[in-house]
Amino acid sequence: MFRDLFNTLKEFVRTFGAFQLFCLRLLRHSPSIFVKRFGLVVKQVYNTGALSLVIIMVCGFFIGGVLGLQGYSNLARFNAEDSVGTFAAFALVKELGPVITALLFAGRAGTALASEIGLMKATDQLSAMEMMAVSPIRRVLVPRFLGGVISMPLLAAVFSTIGLLGAHLVSVNLLGVDVGAFWQQMQQSLDISDINEGIIKSVVFGIIASLLAVWEGYNAVPTAEGVGRATTRTVVITAISVLILDFMITAIML
Amino acid sequence: MQQTRSVEISTGLFVLFGMGALFFLTMQTTGGDDFSADDTYEVEARFTNVGSLRSRAPVSMAGVTIGRVTNVEFDPLALEAVVTFDIDSRYDQIPDDTDASILTSGLLGSQYIGLQPGGSDIYLEDGSEVLFTQSAIVLENLIGKFLVNRDSSDADD
Amino acid sequence: MTMDAASDNLIEVRDLCYSRGARPIFKDLNLTIQRGQITAIMGPSGTGKTTLLRLITRQLIPDHGAIFVDGVDISTLSQAKLYGMRRRFGMLFQNGALLTDLSVFENVAFPLREHTHLTNRLIRHVVLTKLHAVGLRGAADMMPAELSGGMARRVALARAMVMDPDILIYDEPFVGLDPISMGVIVRLVRRMNDALGISSVLVSHDVQEISTVADCSFLISDGKVAASGSPAELSHTTSKLVKQFMHGMADGPVAFHFEAPDYEEQLLGRDVE
Numbered sequence: 001m002f003r004d005l006f007n008t009l010k011e012f013v014r015t016f017g018a019f020q021l022f023c024l025r026l027l028r029h030s031p032s033i034f035v036k037r038f039g040l041v042v043k044q045v046y047n048t049g050a051l052s053l054v055i056i057m058v059c060g061f062f063i064g065g066v067l068g069l070q071g072y073s074n075l076a077r078f079n080a081e082d083s084v085g086t087f088a089a090f091a092l093v094k095e096l097g098p099v100i101t102a103l104l105f106a107g108r109a110g111t112a113l114a115s116e117i118g119l120m121k122a123t124d125q126l127s128a129m130e131m132m133a134v135s136p137i138r139r140v141l142v143p144r145f146l147g148g149v150i151s152m153p154l155l156a157a158v159f160s161t162i163g164l165l166g167a168h169l170v171s172v173n174l175l176g177v178d179v180g181a182f183w184q185q186m187q188q189s190l191d192i193s194d195i196n197e198g199i200i201k202s203v204v205f206g207i208i209a210s211l212l213a214v215w216e217g218y219n220a221v222p223t224a225e226g227v228g229r230a231t232t233r234t235v236v237i238t239a240i241s242v243l244i245l246d247f248m249i250t251a252i253m254l
Numbered sequence: 255m256q257q258t259r260s261v262e263i264s265t266g267l268f269v270l271f272g273m274g275a276l277f278f279l280t281m282q283t284t285g286g287d288d289f290s291a292d293d294t295y296e297v298e299a300r301f302t303n304v305g306s307l308r309s310r311a312p313v314s315m316a317g318v319t320i321g322r323v324t325n326v327e328f329d330p331l332a333l334e335a336v337v338t339f340d341i342d343s344r345y346d347q348i349p350d351d352t353d354a355s356i357l358t359s360g361l362l363g364s365q366y367i368g369l370q371p372g373g374s375d376i377y378l379e380d381g382s383e384v385l386f387t388q389s390a391i392v393l394e395n396l397i398g399k400f401l402v403n404r405d406s407s408d409a410d411d
Numbered sequence: 412m413t414m415d416a417a418s419d420n421l422i423e424v425r426d427l428c429y430s431r432g433a434r435p436i437f438k439d440l441n442l443t444i445q446r447g448q449i450t451a452i453m454g455p456s457g458t459g460k461t462t463l464l465r466l467i468t469r470q471l472i473p474d475h476g477a478i479f480v481d482g483v484d485i486s487t488l489s490q491a492k493l494y495g496m497r498r499r500f501g502m503l504f505q506n507g508a509l510l511t512d513l514s515v516f517e518n519v520a521f522p523l524r525e526h527t528h529l530t531n532r533l534i535r536h537v538v539l540t541k542l543h544a545v546g547l548r549g550a551a552d553m554m555p556a557e558l559s560g561g562m563a564r565r566v567a568l569a570r571a572m573v574m575d576p577d578i579l580i581y582d583e584p585f586v587g588l589d590p591i592s593m594g595v596i597v598r599l600v601r602r603m604n605d606a607l608g609i610s611s612v613l614v615s616h617d618v619q620e621i622s623t624v625a626d627c628s629f630l631i632s633d634g635k636v637a638a639s640g641s642p643a644e645l646s647h648t649t650s651k652l653v654k655q656f657m658h659g660m661a662d663g664p665v666a667f668h669f670e671a672p673d674y675e676e677q678l679l680g681r682d683v684e
Contacts (some may be wrong), residue, residue, distance in 0.1 A: 039258070046261045050268035082359075093279060120511075128508035130470060132570075133494040134525045154272025161275035164282070187282060188310060188364050195280055 022215055025137060026145050033142045040139070044147025048109035048210075052155060055108055056101060060159035063100065064166025067091055071167070072175045081171075082181035086189045088167035093190070093198045097160035099246050102205035105152055106238035110213035113144050114234040117217025118227035141218060145210045152206025153199055160198065197253050204245060209238045294321065294340035295380035299354045299367070304335040305390025307356050307365045313339045315352075315369040320345050323367060339367060341378070349374035355388035365390060420479075421446040421578065421610050422467060427476035429459075429466060436462055438634040440476070449604050449611045451625035451642075453618065455656065455665055458631050460614040461505075461582055467612075468500055468580070469493060498526065501571030505583045507563035509555040509570070515542070516551040519570045526574065541569040545599060561592030568599060578610050579603060585617040597624050618657055622646070630656060632665075 034041055071087040117140065120126050126136040171177040213234050220230035304326055313321035321341035329336050341348070351372030358365050369384075378384070422444040429437045436459040444450045452460050465471040467478055469485050478485050480496060488496060509518045519538045523529055529537070542548040545565040555563060564584060571579060581600065585593050601624050604611045615621055621628060622642035630638040630645065630653055638645055638653040646657050655663030671677070 042265050043258075043261055045269065046265040049272070050264045053268060053271075089282070123506060123511075124504045124508040125510055127470065128502070128504055128510075131468060131497060131500065131502040131504075132522045132525070132574075133497045134522075139525070150269075151272075154269060154276070157272050157275040157279060161278050164279075183282065184312075185364065188308075188312075190282070192280065198279075199276075 019215060022218075023211055026142055026211070026214070029135075029138050029142045030146060033138055034146055037138075037143065040143035041146045041150070044143045045150050046147075047112065048105070048144070048148045049151030049155060052105060052108050052151070053158065055104055056155050056159050057162050059100065059104060060097075060162035061166040063096060063159075064088060064092065064163030064168075065170045067096075067163065068167035068170030068175070072171050072177065081175075081177050083185055084167065084171045084177050085182035085184075085186035088171075089164060089186045089190050090194070092160040092163040092167075094194055094201075095246070095250075097156045097163065097198055098201035098205055099242060101156040101159045101202065102152065102209055102242045103239055105148075105155060105206070106209050106213070106235050106242070109148060109151070110209055110234045110238055111231045113148070113210070113213040114217040114220070115227055115231045117141070117144070117214060118220035118222070118230050121218065121220060122222035122224075122227060141214050145214050148210030148213065149203070149206045152209065153202040156198065156202035156205075197249075200253075201246065201249055204249065205242050208241050208245065212238050212241065293343035295343055295346070295378075296324070296338060296340055297321075297378055297380075297382050297384060299337050299339070299384040299387050300329070300332070301335045301337060301356060301387050301389045303356075303389040303392060304337060305356055305358075305365050305392065307337065307367070307390065311364065311366045313341065313367045313369065315345075315348070315371065320369075337367070346377060346379070348378045350376045350378050350382060350384075351386060352378065352384055353386040353388065354384045356390035358391075419445050419447075421481060422612075423479040424463075424467070425477050425479070427466065427478065428474045429462065429471070430474060431462075436634055437466075437473075440631070440635055442629050442636055442639070444610065444612055445627065446610050447604075447608065448626040449600065449613060449624055451613045451615060451621045451628040452631060453614075453616055453621060453628055453656070454631035454637075456616065459634070460616075460631065463631070464502075464580055464582055464612070464614060468497060468502070498574060499577045501574065501576035501579045503564065503567050503571050503579070503581045503584055505586060507555070507560075507567035509558075509563055509567060511555050513555075514551070515547070515553050515555070515558070515566050518555065518566060519573055521570065522574050537573060538569075541573050542566075544572070544603075545569045546595070559592075561588050561595065564588070564592075564596065565599070568596075568603075572603065572607075575607075576609065578612065580612045580614075582614050583616075584613065585615055585620050593620060600624055618659070632656075 067088040068084060071084040072081055075081050075083055075087065117126075120136075120140065126140065129136045129139060168182060172179050172182055216230040216234045216237075220226045307323065307326060309323050309325055311323045312319040313323060321339050323337060323339045325336075325338040327336045327338075328334075348369065349372040351374040353370040353372065355368050355370065356365055357368040372386070420443050424440055424442050427437045427440040428435075440463075442452075452463065454460055462471065466473055467480075469478075469488075472486070480499075483496075485493070485496065509515075510521065513521065516538055519541055520534050523534050523537060539548055539551065542551055545568050547562060547565050547569065550558070550562065550566070555566075558566065579600075584596050584600070588596065597620055600611060600613065603609065613621065613625060625642055628639065628642055628645055629636050632652055638648060638650055645653060648654060648657070652664040654660070655665060661667055
């Protein structure tokens with residue numbers, strides 16, 4: 001029994017080590033690809049970012065609305081409904097914006113990346129590139145990684161903004177909170193450091209989500225089943241990693 | 255080639271939108287759009303207790319925001335708090351015997367400085383000090399006073 | 412190990428040993444591919460023909476033995492030199508392996524865009540020429556998903572040729588094609604080889620088609636070369652294994668029945684219990 005445990009542990013460490021080397025390779029090629037093959041990166045920003053806008057905006061709006069509702073009903077007990085703005089802004093900018101965007105990103109863009117790359121592996125497209133002396137890492141993986149890293153912070157910002165608008169709509173227009181109080185209280189309580197924290201989080205999440213998606217796709221078993229499994233693993237592992245990192249970053253920045 | 259053009263345009267729009275959202279978020283916290291005056295003059299006031307007054311808290315008179323707190327400091331010699339705030343230069347006829355109190359908006363809201371006009375003919379200008387101040391009400395002291403009063407009125411009966 | 416300056420041996424495989432996991436695929440494999448000829452590599456399914464191609468192009472590394480391309484031991488090549496060597500090969504994959512997000516034109520132009528600094532006009536010139544050679548100049552704006560299997564393979568051939576390689580490798584080019592498409596591919600293989608003065612390596616198990624086009628064939632079985640020679644020589648062979656393969660006989664040295672316990676016992680034995 002212990003031997004199995006030991007073997008599993010060994011496999012885990014080996015995979016983790018391989019993952020680290022993979023990350024280093026991606027990072028090593030990133031600057032040159034960004035400069036020389038910018039068109040590829042643009043296309044990937046479109047694929048991961050622009051195409052995810054709809055889901056991000058819809059979800060952001062409704063989460064903001066919920067924050068407005070919940071915030072109002074709970075703060076009303078202390079006669080502090082005016083603080084709904086602060087409440088919603090804090091929650092969105094510091095936590096929900098980066099985290100939920102990362103989860104949605106993993107679900108929409110992460111799976112798209114993993115399955116696309118896995119499929120390219122299964123249909124020999126990556127081998128064909130190798131044969132044509134084109135590095136698949138440079139041509140396929142790095143642009144997608146960079147596209148994800150650029151898109152995530154932008155998507156998180158959009159999420160938080162639309163969320164605030166949703167909270168505004170619900171609390172001010174529906175529940176009667178004073179417009180001025182909503183924004184003014186928020187402005188007094190929120191600091192530029194809170195926004196920075198949100199940005200840092202979304203950048204870190206973007207990096208980890210893109211890395212995992214690209215890694216899973218590249219290492220997928222080249223069958224239909226293998227690609228499917230790689231896709232689901234992307235979402236699961238990204239979700240777990242994002243939440244763990246969120247805890248760590250919040251603790252560090254507090 | 256047509257496909258790449260529309261891809262590039264969409265991406266550009268997306269990035270602009272994202273950065274616009276970021277900009278909006280940033281402005282919402284540091285902006286304070288109901289008071290942003292270029293021309294201000296600086297006034298000082300001393301309090302024995304500033305409560306939870308912070309910089310960028312509003313300064314209002316008759317309920318209208320006419321200025322913003324810029325600095326809250328402790329004077330180690332006089333052992334009191336020194337609050338510096340800016341007032342919009344448009345309002346340059348504030349009497350120098352005006353009263354400055356630290357008030358709370360709502361029951362648990364954030365604190366601000368409320369100015370109550372005096373009747374002097376001399377006006378506040380850059381560098382003046384408001385001499386009549388009232389410190390923040392600390393809730394615990396208030397409750398303590400209330401309890402003490404109750405006990406003494408009971409004892410009277 | 413003498414290497415003649417003007418050797419006819421383009422590719423030499425010596426004492427190659429390779430296993431995938433616990434399964435040995437090649438045991439002391441030796442074969443030579445001559446310059447300027449169409450060489451066929453045949454064998455029953457699963458003997459590792461595609462693996463051999465990957466070993467030759469060094470996408471895989473052998474456990475033992477050496478592979479020489481034009482007299483150079485490819486295991487000594489640095490990454491950069493390896494990529495340089497690979498540029499001399501043009502490879503046609505089994506399914507064409509076209510990049511699905513690019514059009515036919517862009518697929519053929521891909522190696523040019525990646526490796527050269529040719530202007531768009533020149534690229535257009537070269538691409539259309541190659542597409543014309545395979546008869547698909549009119550399909551330049553279509554996407555790979557819209558192509559039939561045969562057409563996709565022809566586009567892949569155009570792409571394999573666009574950098575004017577010395578060696579063209581075809582991995583199962585005839586699989587799943589209708590007779591017309593097959594005829595087209597056969598004609599192209601022969602024409603390319605002769606017109607361009609290159610060498611071709613064909614991996615296939617289509618005995619019929621190979622015998623019309625190959626100059627020299629190798630039959631691989633059990634990890635070794637079971638027979639070699641021109642198609643005519645092979646069809647008159649005395650070896651039972653080669654005979655079974657060349658004439659498509661259902662049973663022979665390659666048994667019909669996969670290894671199993673005794674039939675009667677398995678069928679009746681359990682019922683008795």
